[in-house]
Amino acid sequence: MNCNKIKSQLSSYIDGELSEKESFFIREHLLICQDCHQEEEILRKTSHLVKRWENIPAPDSFHQVLLAKADKISHQPQGSTIHAVRPFTGPRWVIKVAFYGVAVLLLFLLIYSFTTSPQRETPSVEPHPIYANMRNNMQEKNIQNPEDLPIYTTMAKIKVLGIWE
């Protein structure tokens, strides 16, 4: 093994993560190679320095606070601890198919509602009272032709004279 290969395995060697055979080769190499030996020393000291950042115990209240929180969870009714509604656990394609199905259905309903919307009926216009009067007059006087009505002639006269368009 060359020095580069040895150096790349030094961390694993220090951590005791190499096989017996690999460790043996490295140990032998370190005896004869000053450069690799120095690198191994520095890596060991780096690890030692990192470990000097001390571990801190969890605060005293940690245990009590946690158990109080846990107690609340354990006293919640069954099924409400994690999910109020049980999540869908089936294959994902089912969700996709359902989603696209609903989307297509909505689109179809939208198009259907536009194409089959009832024809707009023209609002029924009540005849002007003047026509109702005319009809009544015709019935009373037994007149068949509305032009024979005196009002009609008056209106025609006005129209001819250009008083009323």
Added chain:
Amino acid sequence: MIISDEELMERCNKGDMAAFELIVLRYKDAVFNFAYHFLIDYHRAQDISQEAFLRVLKNAGKYKSRDYFKTWLYRIVTNLCKNELRDRKRHKTLSLEDSILEIEKFSFSSYDSPEENYEKREMTKLVKDAIKSLPEDQQIAIVLREYEDLNYEEIALVLNCSMSAVKSKIHRARQCIKRILLNKEVFYSDL
């Protein structure tokens, strides 16, 4: 006779709070320390590690006994810490000065002389800065190795990667820390 973690989890799933308490007692210091070394925030580390245990309780039914409990627990804490760091980056809640103050608060020991305390604080600050400068996965790998004493196989399970990936992450992390400490003129010959 020591009850295995897996058996305790089985009891937890059946609602045995005494089993849960035993799990907390076994792992509270380890989990808290991991969160603290990763977040460098004493109070958030406490909240996150408590949240991790609550998740263990809530998800006891999902735990499969073929999984190694310790790595399952560390995976939960790791994910919570990653989320916390992402939130922190978004809101920039803890400044560098705050984290230095955190270190000063907790790296002081009444048994050491003032000089020793000063030296320890300075070294902790350097180490913390060096670890912080690493990519996230290297940071997790080195904290799990150096402070939690997990082997490479366990770290691979926590990070969900191969053993060779863990080897490379730890090696690169140590090389990077070494370069930073050498640049700061930490005298290796004195150690």
